[in-house]
Amino acid sequence: MPHAITRWVRALAWASLAVNIGIVGTGGLVRLTGSGMGCDTWPYCTGSSLVPTSELGIHGMIEFGNRTLTGVLVVVALFMYLSVVRLRPRRLDLARIAFAIGLGIILQAVVGGITVLMHLHPSVVGTHYLISSALVALATVLVVRVYREPGPRVRAVGSGYAALAYATGVAVLVTVVVGILLTGSGPHAGDAAAARNGLDPVWWQHVHSWPAYLAFALTLALVVGARRTPPALHLRRWTLVLLGVELVQIGIGLWQARSGLPIVLVNVHMVLAVVLVAAVVVVLMHVTAPSPTPPSRTPNRSGSLNHSATPTHSPA
Numbered sequence: 271m272p273h274a275i276t277r278w279v280r281a282l283a284w285a286s287l288a289v290n291i292g293i294v295g296t297g298g299l300v301r302l303t304g305s306g307m308g309c310d311t312w313p314y315c316t317g318s319s320l321v322p323t324s325e326l327g328i329h330g331m332i333e334f335g336n337r338t339l340t341g342v343l344v345v346v347a348l349f350m351y352l353s354v355v356r357l358r359p360r361r362l363d364l365a366r367i368a369f370a371i372g373l374g375i376i377l378q379a380v381v382g383g384i385t386v387l388m389h390l391h392p393s394v395v396g397t398h399y400l401i402s403s404a405l406v407a408l409a410t411v412l413v414v415r416v417y418r419e420p421g422p423r424v425r426a427v428g429s430g431y432a433a434l435a436y437a438t439g440v441a442v443l444v445t446v447v448v449g450i451l452l453t454g455s456g457p458h459a460g461d462a463a464a465a466r467n468g469l470d471p472v473w474w475q476h477v478h479s480w481p482a483y484l485a486f487a488l489t490l491a492l493v494v495g496a497r498r499t500p501p502a503l504h505l506r507r508w509t510l511v512l513l514g515v516e517l518v519q520i521g522i523g524l525w526q527a528r529s530g531l532p533i534v535l536v537n538v539h540m541v542l543a544v545v546l547v548a549a550v551v552v553v554l555m556h557v558t559a560p561s562p563t564p565p566s567r568t569p570n571r572s573g574s575l576n577h578s579a580t581p582t583h584s585p586a
Contacts, residue, residue, distance in 0.1 A: 271356045275416055282350045283416045286371060287409040289343050291544055294402050296336040298540040301395065301453075302533045309333045313383065340379055347372040350412075361420055367412045374405045392454030399450055399540075403547050410548040414555050426503055426559035431495050435557050438492060438512075441485035442550045446543055448478045453540075475527055486520065489513050492553065503556050512549040519546055 272279060309315035315322045315334055322330030351368040358365050378401050385394045425432055455469035489512050496505040519542045526535035 271352050273356050275354075275357070275361070279353045280413075280416050282346065282353050283409070283413045285346050286350050286368075287406065287413050287548065289339070289346050290371075290402065290405045290409045291541065291548070293336070293339050293343060294399070294406070294544050295537060295541045296339050297398070297402070298537040299533075300333050300336045301390075302537055303329065303332055309337070309386065311386065337382070340375065340382070343375045344372075347375050363420070364412065364415060367408055367415070371405060371408050371412070374401060374408065377401060378405070396450040396454055400447070403446055403544050406544040406548050407551050410551040411555065414552060419560065422561040423558040424561045425557060427499050427505070427557050431492075431499065432557050434488060434491055434495065435554055438485055438488040439550050439554055441481050441488055442546055444481040445478065445485055446547065448474070448481060449543060452478045479523075482516075482520065482523070486513075486516050489516055500559070503559065505553065505556050508549070508553050508556055512546075512553050515542065515546050515549045518542060 309322060309330055311317055314320050315330060315337075322334045347368070351365065351372055354361060354364040354368055378398065381394065381398050381401060385391070385398055388394050427435075451469060452471060452474040455471045455474055489509065492505075492509045493513055496509045499505045519539065522535055522539045522542060526532065526539055529535065
C-alpha cells in the first residue's frame, strides 16, 4: 500500500490489463470448443462437485479453467486497489477506476453464472463479452493514468481532429457490438444445443464489415492529421498503433471468413477485438493535455490584482 506511484503500482496496472484481455481468450475457447456447458451448473461444476469430474471430459476442464482464471482477476484487482488506496485524495481517480474494475469482475462472474443457468442464451453470452470489453477499456485508462500527473486536462487538438477521434471510437464500438451479434448467429455461438439469435450469419458478416471499414478509414485520417498535432501528445505513435491493430484484425477477419471459421482464427479475432478497444481508448486519452495552472492573484503597488499563469508539466 504505497504512498506514491511506484513500479509496483504500474506493474499491477499492466497486469490488470493483461488478465482482462487474457480471460477473453479463455472465454472464447470455451465458446468455440462448445464447452459452455462443460460444467452444467454454477458456482459448482456439477450438482455435487466444485471441480470437473472425469465424466465431463475435456469440455469440463476447459470451462472450469476459465472459471479459475476469474480468481486470478479478483486477486489482481484486489492488489491493484490496495496499491492505490493510500494515494487518495491526490489520486482519487486511480482508486475509483481500480474499484470499478473489481466490481466489474464480480458482475462478470454473476453474468457467467446466468449464462450457464440459461444454457448459453446468445444475448447473455453477448453481454458477457461486452462487459469484458468495458473492463479492458477501464484497465487501459488505468494504465495510461498511472503514468500521468493528477489534475484537470483540456483538449489539446483542434475540434475537428477531436471529433474525428471520437467518431473512430464510436465506429469501433459499433463494430464490436455487431461482431457479438454475428457470433450469436453462427456455428460458434456455443455448444450444439445452444440457441442462436436467428440472424442470417452470411448477411451479418457484411453488416459487421461496414463499421469496421469505416473505423479503418477514420483511423487513416487520424494518422494523417496526427502530423499536425503537438509531438508531446504522442498521437503520431498511438494512431499508428491503432492502425496496425486494425490491419491485423481485418486480415484475420477476412482469413477466417474464407476458410470456414477455424477455431484458432476466430479466437484470435475475438482477442484482437478487445485489443482494438484498448488501442482506441489510448488514442482518445491522448487528445488532451494538462490544464494550465489557474492565474495567481497578487496585489501590485496600486492595490490592483496581477494575473499570471504558468504552464504545468508536459503531457504524457
